[in-house]
Amino acid sequence: MPTIAFDCSEEGCESKRMRACYEHIFDGLDFAGDDIHQSVVEDEHICQSNCTEEPSCQFYTFVTNESHSKDKRHTCTLKKREKGTPSAITVLPGVMSGFSLRQCGINNTGCAQNLAVNVDFPGNDIKSVLAPDANYCQKLCTEHKSCQFFTYLTRDWNTDHRRFYCYLKQNNEAAPTIKNKLQNVVSGYSLKECTTYSSCFRNIFPGLDFPGNDYHQYRVENEHICQRECTEEPDCQFYTFANGLYQNSKQR
Structure with a gap:
């Protein structure tokens, strides 16, 4: 499952800080050696959580189905x-590896x-x-005082x-x-308990129009x-930007 991350390197973001955590899970990579503890868990996300909750753990490897x-x-x-x-x-099919999320301010119950x-x-x-998109739906849930979780119906619904x-x-x-x-739904949780949450949202959505609600219009070079x-x-x-592919040439 994909994870949400906010990159505030451009103008307009409320927080311009470097994230100390690294959330990516590497499919097919083995971090060989350096073992401190071993257990049987359901999936790689639980393994990641166990590493995060273990003060000594810095990274981990999980063996998949x-x-x-087999053993x-x-x-x-x-x-x-x-x-x-x-x-x-090392490259090793059937394993997944990653790093502790302690520096993300993530725990297994408060921040999903x-x-x-x-x-x-x-x-x-x-x-x-x-x-x-689902990431923006998660942002809306996070900023709503009562929302705990959500379900989003995608553009393919x-x-x-x-x-x-x-x-x-x-x-x-x-x-x-x-x-x-x-099919074509995505669900998730509010990020209210996540210490790294930022309300900045930089995504631009190609091929989507936000019709109506206009109050100003003028020409600019590009969507950025x-x-x-x-x-x-x-x-x-x-906002909505009409690029060079827009059907009405006068509004491009």
Whole structure:
């Protein structure tokens, strides 16, 4: 599952800081040696969480179901080295490796950054709003005072008219109900408890129009300048740029 990360290296971001954590999980790479602890866990994300929660762990390797060594499948090996980096990196099908997320301010219960693709959290709706992608839906959930988790219907949703719908949800009594294998939906959690969360959102969405709500229009060279103009205009919240492929040549 993909993870959300905010890059605030350009103008308009509230926070321009370097993230000390590294969230990527490397499929097919083994961090050989440097072992400090080994256990059997369900998947690589739990292995990553175990490394994060173990004060000594700096990185880890998880053996997947695809490994030829059947007796080692689902083995999570936590690792530590004085220099903080693996002493050996090898290509090995059937394993996944990564680093502790302690510097991300992430813990297993308070901050869940992963997005679950083709997974629905049915019911518990507070409200529905429109969002151009699942990451922005997560941002809306994070900034809503009551939202705990969400389900987003992607641009490929074709069951009915509700594509781009972002359902904000709350259930103070329990975790969300999980419905697997529902195509073209993405679900996830609020990032309120994540110490690294930034409200900056830099994504530009090719081929999407935000129709209506216009209050100013003028010509600029490209979408990045349009984004900057919106950032510098106190009243602007979002924008649409008509590029060279737009059907109305007068509005390109």
